[in-house]
Structures are given as structure tokens and as C-alpha cells.
Amino acid sequence: MQIEPLSEALGAEVRGLDLSRPLMAAEVEAVREAFFDHHLLCFRAAPLNPGDFVRLGRHFGTPKMQLLRFQRDDAAPEVNVLESTYKSPEDKPDDLRMVRLSGWHTDDSYFATPAKATMLQGLDIPSAGGHTKFANMHKAYETLPDATRARLDGLRAVHAYDTPRAPGRAKTRTAEEAVETPDVVHPLVRTHDDTGRRAIYFNPNRTDRVDGLARGESDALLDALYDHMTGSDLQYHHEWRVGDILLWDNRSLVHAVNTDYPVGEVRRHQRILLEGGAPV
Numbered sequence: 001m002q003i004e005p006l007s008e009a010l011g012a013e014v015r016g017l018d019l020s021r022p023l024m025a026a027e028v029e030a031v032r033e034a035f036f037d038h039h040l041l042c043f044r045a046a047p048l049n050p051g052d053f054v055r056l057g058r059h060f061g062t063p064k065m066q067l068l069r070f071q072r073d074d075a076a077p078e079v080n081v082l083e084s085t086y087k088s089p090e091d092k093p094d095d096l097r098m099v100r101l102s103g104w105h106t107d108d109s110y111f112a113t114p115a116k117a118t119m120l121q122g123l124d125i126p127s128a129g130g131h132t133k134f135a136n137m138h139k140a141y142e143t144l145p146d147a148t149r150a151r152l153d154g155l156r157a158v159h160a161y162d163t164p165r166a167p168g169r170a171k172t173r174t175a176e177e178a179v180e181t182p183d184v185v186h187p188l189v190r191t192h193d194d195t196g197r198r199a200i201y202f203n204p205n206r207t208d209r210v211d212g213l214a215r216g217e218s219d220a221l222l223d224a225l226y227d228h229m230t231g232s233d234l235q236y237h238h239e240w241r242v243g244d245i246l247l248w249d250n251r252s253l254v255h256a257v258n259t260d261y262p263v264g265e266v267r268r269h270q271r272i273l274l275e276g277g278a279p280v
């Protein structure tokens with residue numbers, strides 16, 4: 001098994017690992033170590049059936065049930081199938097920022113205990129575009145001026161299922177799903193529970209405001225943070241092939257999708273989320 005870095009900023013490809021059989025303990029340990037070093041791992045594979053996908057995920061954590069019921073797989077309910085196809089020209093706005101998926105975010109932050117990691121496999125991939133972009137929030141934190149770091153360290157932010165700060169609107173929730181997703185408060189800088197490394201924990205799609213600041217002051221701070229943390233030197237862009245599995249750390253990275261892919265070409269992934277603890 002070899003670990004090949006994918007960029008200067010983050011990410012590595014895992015080669016030489018046979019995913020069609022249960023992994024051995026030494027393999028899981030090597031993958032875990034690479035995961036903490038690189039924050040995102042790519043495995044090249046063929047599409048797995050949802051049951052096998054969950055079994056693979058269990059090597060790295062505990063798959064949790066995901067919020068949106070309509071996306072759940074019938075046979076393996078921990079798997080959600082995410083379809084992002086533009087089915088008609090009207091589905092694709094001129095301003096692609098209106099597509100929710102195009103906004104930078106970290107998965108699941110609207111829960112008190114967000115998923116520590118996401119495992120996503122490409123099932124259908126358009127002929128062009130649709131890359132997923134990732135940015136390294138450890139490096140973003142470490143490259144802030146000392147005074148900014150000191151200011152952020154004590155702050156907490158309110159995460160909501162939706163916020164008017166995001167250009168695109170969140171998917172509609174059922175009444176049952178809304179009850180499960182009240183606003184939550186998380187630190188704006190979190191300490192990774194496995195590595196102890198600090199990272200900015202700001203979800204531009206869900207973070208509504210900094211707790212205790214007036215709206216204008218909060219917006220100014222979050223806007224400046226956004227500009228810094230989405231710098232191109234902090235990013236890796238993944239160009240999907242059918243079957244690619246990405247396993248990434250939501251405590252370390254934010255991600256967004258390049259939504260400029262053709263109308264009518266199917267874009268579909270299967271996803272599991274691995275349980276995490278409350279950010280501290």
C-alpha cells in the first residue's frame with residue numbers, strides 16, 4: 001500500500017489496497033495515520049453496493065443516520081444518495097453561487113455533535129466540471145496573524161440549518177427533520193480530538209453569526225475569515241472518476257462543488273457520515 005500526496009495543501013491517494021475484502025488491522029491503522037496527516041484520502045475503486053460501502057466505512061468509524069430522509073437508501077439506511085444533476089436548463093441558474101452545493105461548508109455542523117468524517121463515492125460523473133474543492137482549515141488557522149488568532153480563540157458561532165449569509169438556500173426539511181435541527185453553538189476555532197491540532201471551524205453555508213457580536217461586526221469578521229480561508233494555496237480540487245471514494249475530515253477541511261457541469265448529465269454520489277463528538 002502506498003500513500004501519494006495529491007497536492008501541497010492537503011489530500012493523498014491510497015494505492016494498492018484491495019477494497020473488495022475486509023481490511024486487516026495493520027491496513028486500517030496505516031490508513032488512519034495517513035488520514036490524520038493528509039485530512040483527505042482518495043481510493044480508486046469500482047462503485048460499491050450500499051451494504052459494502054457501509055461495511056468499508058465501519059473500518060474508520062461509526063456511520064450515523066443522516067438528516068434528510070428522502071435521500072436514504074432503502075436497504076442500507078446509513079447511506080444517503082446525493083443527486084446533483086441539472087435535470088433541465090431552468091435548474092441551472094446563471095449565477096452558480098445560487099446552487100447550494102457551490103458554497104463552502106463542512107458537513108453536518110448544524111448538529112451539536114457533527115460527523116467527524118464523510119465518505120463519498122462517485123456513482124455517476126458528468127463529462128466536464130463538478131469537481132469538489134477542499135480547503136485546509138489547520139493551515140488557514142496557522143497562517144492568520146497572531147492578533148487575529150488570539151481574537152478568534154475565545155469566540156463561538158451560531159450554526160443554523162440555513163442562514164441568509166449563504167447565497168443559495170438549503171434543502172427543505174420535513175417537520176420531523178426541523179425538530180432535529182435547532183440552532184447550535186460551536187467554537188470558531190476547534191481542537192482536533194485525535195491530533196490536537198487547531199483549525200478554523202466556520203461553515204459559510206450554515207454559520208449565521210458570531211455569538212455575542214452585533215450583526216455588522218459579526219458579518220465583517222466572518223467575511224474577512226472567509227476570504228482568508230478560501231485562499232487558493234490552501235486548496236485541492238478533486239476531479240472525479242466513477243467509483244472514486246473520498247474519505248475526508250470535517251474537523252480539518254471545508255469543501256465546495258464546482259457546479260458548472262452540463263445540464264442533463266447525471267451527477268450522483270453515495271455518502272456516509274461517521275459519528276463525531278462536540279467540537280471543543
Ligand SMILES: [Fe+2]
Pocket residue numbers: 105106107255
Ligand atoms: Fe458537503
